[in-house]
Amino acid sequence: MRQMILGHYALLKGGLEVDGNLISNIDEREIKEQCAIIREKGIKSVVINGVFSPIDTIERQEERAAAIVKAELPGCDVVCSKDVANLGFLERENAAILNASILSFARKTIKSFQEPIKRLGLHCPVFITQNDGTVLSGEMAAKLPIRTFSSGPTNSMRGAAFLAQGQISEAVMVVDIGGTTTDVGLLHANGFPRQQAAYSDLAGIRVNFSCPDIKSIGLGGGSIVRKTDRGLTVGPDSVGHKLQQEAIIFGGKTITATDCMVQADPGLDIGIAELANKILTDEELTLFKKALQSKIEKAIDKMKTSPEDIPVLLVGGGAILSPNKLRGASRVLKPEWSQVANAIGAAMARVSAVVDTVKSTEHKSNAQLLEEISKEAVEKTVSAGASRASVEVVEQEALPLQYIAHKTRFIVRAAGDFDLEKIQTQDVSGEDDEDNVNDMSQYGRLPKRAETTSKHHTDIDVDISTYRPTVKDRVWYISETDAEWIATGCYILGTGGGGSPYSHLVRLKQELHKGAIVRVVNPHDLADNDQVGCGGGVGSPTVGIEKLPADELLEAQTELFRVCPNPATHMISIEIGGGNGLQAMILGASTNMNLPAVDGDWMGRAYPTKWQTTPVVFNERSPIWSPIAMSDGNGNVVVMPKATSDLAVERILRAALAQMGSHTGCAESPVTGAETKRWVVEHTISQAWRIGRGVARARKENRVDNVAESIIEECGGSGTGRVLWKGKIVGVERTLRGGYVYGECFIEGVDVRQDDDGLQQDGAVSPSFQGRIKIPFKNENIAALRVREDGQDEQQEDVLAIAPDLITVIDAQNGEAIGTPEYRYGLLVVVLGLAASDKWTGSQRGIEIGGPAGFGIDHLAFRPSGAFVKPRSVIDEFDRVV
Numbered sequence: 001m002r003q004m005i006l007g008h009y010a011l012l013k014g015g016l017e018v019d020g021n022l023i024s025n026i027d028e029r030e031i032k033e034q035c036a037i038i039r040e041k042g043i044k045s046v047v048i049n050g051v052f053s054p055i056d057t058i059e060r061q062e063e064r065a066a067a068i069v070k071a072e073l074p075g076c077d078v079v080c081s082k083d084v085a086n087l088g089f090l091e092r093e094n095a096a097i098l099n100a101s102i103l104s105f106a107r108k109t110i111k112s113f114q115e116p117i118k119r120l121g122l123h124c125p126v127f128i129t130q131n132d133g134t135v136l137s138g139e140m141a142a143k144l145p146i147r148t149f150s151s152g153p154t155n156s157m158r159g160a161a162f163l164a165q166g167q168i169s170e171a172v173m174v175v176d177i178g179g180t181t182t183d184v185g186l187l188h189a190n191g192f193p194r195q196q197a198a199y200s201d202l203a204g205i206r207v208n209f210s211c212p213d214i215k216s217i218g219l220g221g222g223s224i225v226r227k228t229d230r231g232l233t234v235g236p237d238s239v240g241h242k243l244q245q246e247a248i249i250f251g252g253k254t255i256t257a258t259d260c261m262v263q264a265d266p267g268l269d270i271g272i273a274e275l276a277n278k279i280l281t282d283e284e285l286t287l288f289k290k291a292l293q294s295k296i297e298k299a300i301d302k303m304k305t306s307p308e309d310i311p312v313l314l315v316g317g318g319a320i321l322s323p324n325k326l327r328g329a330s331r332v333l334k335p336e337w338s339q340v341a342n343a344i345g346a347a348m349a350r351v352s353a354v355v356d357t358v359k360s361t362e363h364k365s366n367a368q369l370l371e372e373i374s375k376e377a378v379e380k381t382v383s384a385g386a387s388r389a390s391v392e393v394v395e396q397e398a399l400p401l402q403y404i405a406h407k408t409r410f411i412v413r414a415a416g417d418f419d420l421e422k423i424q425t426q427d428v429s430g431e432d433d434e435d436n437v438n439d440m441s442q443y444g445r446l447p448k449r450a451e452t453t454s455k456h457h458t459d460i461d462v463d464i465s466t467y468r469p470t471v472k473d474r475v476w477y478i479s480e481t482d483a484e485w486i487a488t489g490c491y492i493l494g495t496g497g498g499g500s501p502y503s504h505l506v507r508l509k510q511e512l513h514k515g516a517i518v519r520v521v522n523p524h525d526l527a528d529n530d531q532v533g534c535g536g537g538v539g540s541p542t543v544g545i546e547k548l549p550a551d552e553l554l555e556a557q558t559e560l561f562r563v564c565p566n567p568a569t570h571m572i573s574i575e576i577g578g579g580n581g582l583q584a585m586i587l588g589a590s591t592n593m594n595l596p597a598v599d600g601d602w603m604g605r606a607y608p609t610k611w612q613t614t615p616v617v618f619n620e621r622s623p624i625w626s627p628i629a630m631s632d633g634n635g636n637v638v639v640m641p642k643a644t645s646d647l648a649v650e651r652i653l654r655a656a657l658a659q660m661g662s663h664t665g666c667a668e669s670p671v672t673g674a675e676t677k678r679w680v681v682e683h684t685i686s687q688a689w690r691i692g693r694g695v696a697r698a699r700k701e702n703r704v705d706n707v708a709e710s711i712i713e714e715c716g717g718s719g720t721g722r723v724l725w726k727g728k729i730v731g732v733e734r735t736l737r738g739g740y741v742y743g744e745c746f747i748e749g750v751d752v753r754q755d756d757d758g759l760q761q762d763g764a765v766s767p768s769f770q771g772r773i774k775i776p777f778k779n780e781n782i783a784a785l786r787v788r789e790d791g792q793d794e795q796q797e798d799v800l801a802i803a804p805d806l807i808t809v810i811d812a813q814n815g816e817a818i819g820t821p822e823y824r825y826g827l828l829v830v831v832l833g834l835a836a837s838d839k840w841t842g843s844q845r846g847i848e849i850g851g852p853a854g855f856g857i858d859h860l861a862f863r864p865s866g867a868f869v870k871p872r873s874v875i876d877e878f879d880r881v882v
Contacts, residue, residue, distance in 0.1 A: 001205065005101045007043045010034045014061050015051030017661040018358060018407060018543045023051060023634055026061050028068055035072035045100040046073070049081040049093045052546050055358045056082070077103045084146060086356035087409070089546045090503055091208035098205065099146035106145030110138045127418070129155050131211045133345070134352040134415065137385055146207075152176075152342060153183040153214045157193040159345030160315045163335040172311040173300055173329070176341070177318030179222040180238040184299045185214045187313070194813065206502070213813070215303050219295050221318035222247070223257040225280075225288065232280075232287045234295070249275050260288045261320055268320060289323070297327045304328065304702050315341035352394075352415040353380035362406035366398050369410060377414040386416030399542065399821055400734050409542060464697045469689070471878040474525055475596065478518040478585060483508050485692025490581030491817035492691050492711065492832075493684070495806050497780035498578015498606035499541030500819060503548050508586050516589040519596040522875045523680045526570065530673030532598060533557065533568025535587050536580035538630065538653065539663035542821055544579065552633030552665030553587060560629035560667040563641050568670045572598040574613065576684040577606025577780070578819070585685075597685070599873060604681035604837040605806050608779040610653075611646045612854055614839045615671065615679045617846045625649045629667045632660040681837045687871035690714040695815040705752070707815035708830045716869030721834035724784045724800045726752045726769050726812070732823045745775040745809070745823045746787070752812035752828040773800065775831070777820045781807040782855045784831055794860070801833035801865045802857075804840040804850035808832045835866040 012030050015023040038046060046069050053062045062080040069078050081096040113126045128141035129151040141148050156176040164172070174193075176183045186194040193212040218236020222243045226233045239246040239254055246252035248259040249271025262268050263276040264285055280288060304310060309330035314322050315338040324332050337344070355377045359369050374393045381391050395413040462481050470477040478486075487501040487508075512518065526532070535553050537544065561567050571584040571593065584597035602613040610616075615624040626643040630653055638656045643649045657664060671679070694710040697703075703710070712721045727747040734743035749769030772787040783802040785794045801807050809818045812828040840846040841864060848854065851862040 005097060007041055008034075008038055010037075012065075014065070015547075016053070016056055016059065016061070018052060018055075018540070018546070019360075019662075020052075020055065020058065022059065023661070025059075026065050031065055031068045032072055035069055038076075039073060044075070045077040045079070045103060047079045047081060047093070047096045047100045049089070049096060051089060052087075052358075053080070053082040054086050054092070054356060079103070084144060085208050086354065086411075087358075087542075087546055088208040089548055090506065091206050094205050095146055095207040098207070099144060102145050102149070103143075107142045109145075110142045114138060127349075129346045129349050132352070133158055133349055135346075135349040135418070140384070150211050150214070151346075152178075153185055153216075154193060154212050155345030155349070156183065156315050156342045157185055157187050157212060157345065158348055159341035159343065160313050160335070160338070161187055162344055162348065163315070163337060163341055164313055164333060167333060167335065168311055168313070170311065172313050172333075173303060174313045174315060175296060175300065175319075175322065176316040177296075177314070177321055178220045178316050179243060179318060180218070180220045180240045181216045182219040182296065182299060182316075182318070183214050183216050184303050185212050186303060213303075215299050217295055217299050219257070219292070219318075219321070221256065221258040221321065225255045225257060225260055227284065232284055232291060234288065234291045244271075247271065248279060249273065251275070255279055257288075257292070257318075257321055260285065264289065265320075270320075292321050293323050293326065296322055300326065300328050301702060314338060350415050351381055351384050351386040351418055352413060353377055353384050354411065354413045355380060356409070356411045358407055358409050360406050361400075361408050366408065369408070370396055370398065370412065373410050373412045374414070377412040381414040381416050382419075385418055387419035388416075390419075391416030397824060398734065464693060464700060467693075469874055469878050471875050471880065473881060474522060474875055474879050476520040476599070476875050476878075478508075478512070478520060480509055480512055482689060483512065483518075483582075483585075485696060486585075486685060486688045487582060487692065488695050488816065489688025489691035490576055490578060491819070492695075492808050492810060493581065493604070493688055493806065494575075494577030494606040494817060494819065495780045495803075495808050496606075496775075496777055496818075496820040497541070497608065498575060498580055498819075499537070499544045501579045501582055503544070504579040504582040504586065507549060508582055508589075511586065511589040511591050514591055516591040518585050518589045520585065520599050520685055520875070521570070521596045522873055523598050523600045523676055523682055526598070526673035526676055528672060528674035528677075530569045530676075531566045531670035532570045532572050532673060532676045533587075533595070533670045534572050534574050534584075534602070534668040536574045536583045536666060537663065538666045539657055539661075541578070541819065543661070543663040547661060547663050549665065550633035552631040553583065553667070554592060554665075555631040555633065555637065556629045556665045556667035557587065557593065559631065559637050559639055560627060560669065563627050563629075563639060564669050566670055568593070568595060570598050570673075571595050572676065572680070573601045573685075574610070574668065575603040575606045576601040576681070576688060577603065580606070581685075581688060598676065598680065599685045599875065600676075600680035600682050601684050602679070602681065604684055604839065605804075606780050607850065607854075610650050612850055614681060614837075614846075615675070616646055617839065617843065617849055618679050619845065620675070620678075622646065623649060624671070625668050627669045628653070630656065630660070630664050632664045634661070636660055679839070681839050683871040683873045686874040687715065689874055690871070698815055704813065704815050708810065708832050711810075711815075711832060712834070715834055715871070720866045720869050721806075721832060722865065723830060724807070724833045725749065725773050725831040727773075727829065727831075728752075729823055729825055729827045729829060730772070731825065742778050743776070743820070743823075745777065745820070746772060747775070747829060747831065748772050750828070752830060773831070775807060775809065776855075776857075778855050779820060781809065781820065782852070782857065783807060783860065784833065785860075796860060796863075799860055799863065800831075802852055802860060802862055803855065804836035804847065804862065805865045806832075806834040806836060808834070833865040835864055835868040838868050841868065 013024045014026040048062050048065045050061045066078045079096050079100040081092045084099050085092040085095040126138040127135045128148045129135050130147045131150045133154045157174045160174045172187050174187045222238040222240050223235035224237050244250045246254040247256045259276045262273050263279050266273045312329040312332045314334045317339045378391050382388050393414050397411040399409040487505040490501045571588040573584040587593050588595040588597045623643050623646045625646050627641045630638045691714050694714040698707040698710045708723045727749040730748045731746035776782045784800040784807050786798040809829050812830050840850045847862050852860050
């Protein structure tokens, strides 16, 4: 997709910090220079994306840059990313790029809807449904088509819920068979489709707007059927909307799935049945039916989260293709009018609007700000076409930003019914409008562009059971598969903190695309006089989703070694949890510092402070973290040649952090190889890899219900941890103190294999998880505690697990970790407790620093969740001598 769409990109001056201060102003001359290059390349669509642009109401950098581009390139489509999606730089950029790439097609499509309405003499507007089940005016849909392209499955699923009223009381799999594709998704018992997680994945492209969790396959009424030497094939290509011109039963010459179904059942009132009499032999007809059934069953199986059978609801015009019995389906339902379920779902849609912004809480309370932002969301919904009387606020979230005084991210969504009286019919116009709106020939398949930057890469479907990492002469050479599994494991080991590894994984994969060699070595192979450097990101993970890493980590390393006499020979991550778990490999890549990463870290998880590290626990010298350097990537560097203590280092750097954009890169002075072998939490990159592999295997084998058990098995077996709880998040409270987000997450016990109501087949909630627990957190999860029915404070017997043991929350739908900033009502989760490294639990000092007291909890004591088992080294297991 990158090769087909990307024609040019440039990194220019501009962007804001989270507090609204300028990173730098835009440079008009710089923008005009890029416009000349774009003109020369013949590019007609441009995306402008600025750091923290969704909260930019003063500088309006994207709008100003867009005005310059429009003046320089008349007739060019210019998309401001803030109009397309909210906070999340990479995801918003991806969504804006996809939006820009289909604008011309969208205008023509919307026009093709409006023209017949006019010819019929109807004086009414055209509305297009969005991916989340709400609607846009035709004019807005032509500007923001990305919000509508996946609305079909949502409409069908909501329509299916309406048609199946009274027939289902549990979760059901909806199979929507159209003319070209079959879409499969899970419909909860409350009538709403299961949504993808906080971020949606579209053909491998990560975006941040709500989409149903859908599996699409190339099977529909127009699927082309071919006879080959090896048998019969059905699809994935299709005649699509030309079915009535090209299908045999309509006098055409192409054999389609509909033709074959009419041959199999001449009673179907479709086309001229006699024309389909001899299309296939009896044997071929049997093969055809088996092929259809197999494709549908595999798609259903792919979307299931447990091996149990589930009811299947068939809708769509192509539902005739499906048999009445399917493997994996407890029953198959075809409700009356199922062929128009999509239209019914669209007719039920409402108007909505979202305000996602960062505000100061210094002079106003959260309640006051929520009231103001709610009013803004209501006005935005009314402006989008809703009746004011019908608008209501349906979602509110307040997320304090770590390490940033008096700053909170607010997300408010409002929804209402359309005010049809005030909506005026509006035509969609554009430079590419033509008289013949039905001529779509110019939008045929395009050749790929020449690759502009990196090597072409195609993801390979890895056979997990046979995959072997590349380890030669006790050096592990990281592949993209390794990197992806490690990133998944890092977030799970982050115990809710550390920030999402996603942007760092993208960076690491970019280095690999460039041909970088990324090496990992066993800590026990270090020489005593080796110098093991350390580096990582510091600051708010919420800022990190918008202000992506640049060269600040490398710049911090460069500045550190101006004052540090011993250059590093190896790199180690300060924490394996979250995004920092990948930093040793990124810094050590041959395209950067060209140093091997050590298979270990200083925490074995994530902690909020530098003094909560194993070198400080061992206390063999003080301070450990001095000299130290910190860079913001924008030319500002702080270097501390010496300090009185590690606590002083922490306090001074936190103070500087607030003035450096609340997200920086840090470089810590090296320790010796001998010290590393004594202090390191061993083999944590290996542990993250094994956890990621376990999650990937559970997904592939449709065992997501048991993914927590798979993680425990990868960490050493049942004695090393346990599933603490399964349930639904029913409440989240957050407050900001001293730059840290403190809060509590409340989880009601339910059977996560079922719908939001948590009912098992016998109508009872699992006895193991009856009641409610809470997870207090300080950036990272501190404990899992039963909530007492009498409302009194928890006692020692209410502790399910507590730090330094790892308490991690994973998404019950996909096995991915959920960080504390992502906790929200309604998420179905599994809470996992894992035994902490003996580097923490082997001494009273370790328990004091990393345990309850280290988080300010004095009334609860640490009791281990299990027996720690040292992670098995990937290098030890897979090494081969060359």
